[in-house]
Amino acid sequence: MLIEIEKLVKEYDGHRALAGVDLAIAAGGTVGLLGPNGAGKTTLVEILEGLREPTSGRATVFGLDPRRDAKALRLKIGVQLQATALPQELRVSEVLRLYAALYPRTLAPRAVLEQVELTGKERALVRTLSGGERQRLALALALLHDPELLILDEPTAALDPVARRGVHAIVERLAAAGKTVVLTTHYIEEAEKLCKRVILLRQGEVVADGSPFELIGRAAGVSTLWIEVDGPFDVGLLEAAGAVAQGREGRHLRFSVADPGAVIVALGDLLRAGGGKLVDLRMRRPTLEDVYLEWMGESAAPGNTEETNP
Amino acid sequence: MSVVRSSLALAKSYLIENSRSRTALFWTLAFPQLFLFVFAFVFAGGEPQRVAYLMPGLLTLTTITSAFFGYSMRLVAERERGALRRLRVTPTPAGAVVAAHMLHAMVNLSVSLLFQLSLAKLIFRFPLHGSLGNLLLMLLAGELAFVPLGLFVGCVGRDTRSAPALNNLIVFPMMFLSGSALPFFLLPGWVQHAARLLPATYLNEGLQRVMISGQATWELAGPIAVLLVFGAIGLVLNSLLFRWESSDALPLGRMAIGLGLLALAFGAVALWGPELTMAIPPAR
Numbered sequence: 109m110l111i112e113i114e115k116l117v118k119e120y121d122g123h124r125a126l127a128g129v130d131l132a133i134a135a136g137g138t139v140g141l142l143g144p145n146g147a148g149k150t151t152l153v154e155i156l157e158g159l160r161e162p163t164s165g166r167a168t169v170f171g172l173d174p175r176r177d178a179k180a181l182r183l184k185i186g187v188q189l190q191a192t193a194l195p196q197e198l199r200v201s202e203v204l205r206l207y208a209a210l211y212p213r214t215l216a217p218r219a220v221l222e223q224v225e226l227t228g229k230e231r232a233l234v235r236t237l238s239g240g241e242r243q244r245l246a247l248a249l250a251l252l253h254d255p256e257l258l259i260l261d262e263p264t265a266a267l268d269p270v271a272r273r274g275v276h277a278i279v280e281r282l283a284a285a286g287k288t289v290v291l292t293t294h295y296i297e298e299a300e301k302l303c304k305r306v307i308l309l310r311q312g313e314v315v316a317d318g319s320p321f322e323l324i325g326r327a328a329g330v331s332t333l334w335i336e337v338d339g340p341f342d343v344g345l346l347e348a349a350g351a352v353a354q355g356r357e358g359r360h361l362r363f364s365v366a367d368p369g370a371v372i373v374a375l376g377d378l379l380r381a382g383g384g385k386l387v388d389l390r391m392r393r394p395t396l397e398d399v400y401l402e403w404m405g406e407s408a409a410p411g412n413t414e415e416t417n418p
Numbered sequence: 419m420s421v422v423r424s425s426l427a428l429a430k431s432y433l434i435e436n437s438r439s440r441t442a443l444f445w446t447l448a449f450p451q452l453f454l455f456v457f458a459f460v461f462a463g464g465e466p467q468r469v470a471y472l473m474p475g476l477l478t479l480t481t482i483t484s485a486f487f488g489y490s491m492r493l494v495a496e497r498e499r500g501a502l503r504r505l506r507v508t509p510t511p512a513g514a515v516v517a518a519h520m521l522h523a524m525v526n527l528s529v530s531l532l533f534q535l536s537l538a539k540l541i542f543r544f545p546l547h548g549s550l551g552n553l554l555l556m557l558l559a560g561e562l563a564f565v566p567l568g569l570f571v572g573c574v575g576r577d578t579r580s581a582p583a584l585n586n587l588i589v590f591p592m593m594f595l596s597g598s599a600l601p602f603f604l605l606p607g608w609v610q611h612a613a614r615l616l617p618a619t620y621l622n623e624g625l626q627r628v629m630i631s632g633q634a635t636w637e638l639a640g641p642i643a644v645l646l647v648f649g650a651i652g653l654v655l656n657s658l659l660f661r662w663e664s665s666d667a668l669p670l671g672r673m674a675i676g677l678g679l680l681a682l683a684f685g686a687v688a689l690w691g692p693e694l695t696m697a698i699p700p701a702r
């Protein structure tokens with residue numbers, strides 16, 4: 109395992125930021141740490157980066173202790189901090205040259221700039237860069253020594269959608285090139301889009317862990333069916349198949365269902381038996397956002413679907 | 419090797435940043451000249467002999483105020499804005515960061531002192547009784563003492579709001595007791611005894627020996643030795659107390675060791691420090 113975490117606890121002045129986290133992360137692909145502010149995401153990655161000492165428990169990265177073996181570890185990991193303080197009065201090329209001097213071996217700065225799509229900005233002063241360009245420069249610094257593992261702490265925070273998409277493309281390319289990327293985010297769609305594995309954190313604890321597909325599959329009874337039938341229609345047969353009636357929306361009947369397949373088969377049987385003519389059938393599968401809200405204690409009831417109503 | 423490479427690269431980047439910042443250039447080059455003109459016109463009436471008498475104190479003031487108020491605060495500000503944190507996730511050792519700040523401070527301070535000296539010579543044509551080589555040697559000794567001592571505040575200062583208080587606590591006694599802001603002969607005897615403990619007194623003394631008395635290199639050995647001892651103590655303090663982040667706890671045990679060493683240095687200077695021969699100002 110690339111990263112191993114056992115019973116990790118971190119307390120600040122009596123506040124428990126991490127409450128006994130156990131995790132193992134294998135090499136390859138992008139792993140997302142998802143959670144609201146204060147969930148412990150940054151604390152967790154800062155322990156992995158060696159910036160913070162855990163109160164108890166153990167974390168290793170490449171089998172190295174992030175504090176004791178900090179120097180060896182920092183050659184193997186590339187870090188983008190939540191807020192990267194870049195030297196404002198230096199040019200992009202000067203910043204890259206500076207950071208290149210801090211490592212024994214690095215990639216050619218030009219190649220790194222190409223990777224983060226900053227070619228042509230070599231002569232620009234850092235203070236003249238846009239927010240998205242600064243984030244990409246911060247990412248370039250993390251990539252400069254060609255690390256095997258990248259730890260990105262909210263790499264798209266405060267970026268506009270276009271800039272965010274640019275960072276997403278870079279992360280996707282890195283994962284495709286065989287790098288392991290651990291990123292923290294509170295953008296659910298970002299985790300769903302980029303991560304092969306999502307770890308949900310709440311109040312310092314891992315509350316769910318799996319691929320977005322698995323997590324969505326695990327969410328209980330949150331598929332929604334909207335059915336419009338012309339003619340008599342006995343909802344009792346659908347309810348017998350596990351559908352829970354949620355009332356009407358216009359001409360549609362709305363159901364929440366745990367097993368949409370069984371309900372659709374029952375609907376077919378009902379219609380064949382002369383229970384009316386099907387005018388419209390729509391289904392909304394649960395999303396990672398539903399899973400997130402369910403685990404974070406918010407209401408993820410199937411009724412909260414205004415934005416997807418037919 | 420990597421420490422040297424890292425510190426040189428960092429120092430170079432600090433110097434480039436400095437050269438592009440109008441604010442930094444003002445404080446490095448222009449501001450010290452304000453003191454030059456105040457001292458030379460107000461206290462010396464522009465007379466070359468009297469300007470010569472004031473120059474050692476002025477150069478001492480420039481050295482200590484730049485080291486403490488200027489370069490130490492840069493380290494605190496870098497820590498506060500998270501620049502040190504970014505370096506911390508690279509293999510850069512703490513020593514390279516401190517060395518880079520020292521190097522940057524010494525280059526800037528040298529430029530500042532030489533500019534002040536040249537300007538004073540050009541405008542006021544004060545006589546230099548000793549050799550230029552000895553003067554530069556003495557200035558270098560001052561830099562080697564005060565740059566590390568100033569960075570001590572940079573290492574322990576939590577943020578840019580609290581660090582100036584610590585700077586004031588250290589700098590003001592040195593300014594007023596070392597004979598640099600006030601003539602030494604005006605100080606009461608017991609204050610002069612107390613001033614014997616301060617490194618700034620020896621920079622002022624050494625500069626007076628060169629600039630006013632024209633003494634030879636070997637006669638500067640005493641003040642230079644004292645300055646180098648304090649510089650070494652500053653280096654030890656920095657290596658013991660450097661903090662990457664404001665939230666890192668100050669290691670109190672190490673702090674106690676550092677302060678113990680400082681107390682030993684004060685004791686050694688009190689016992690074996692060179693005699694002071696501070697000059698009397700020329701009559702008008």
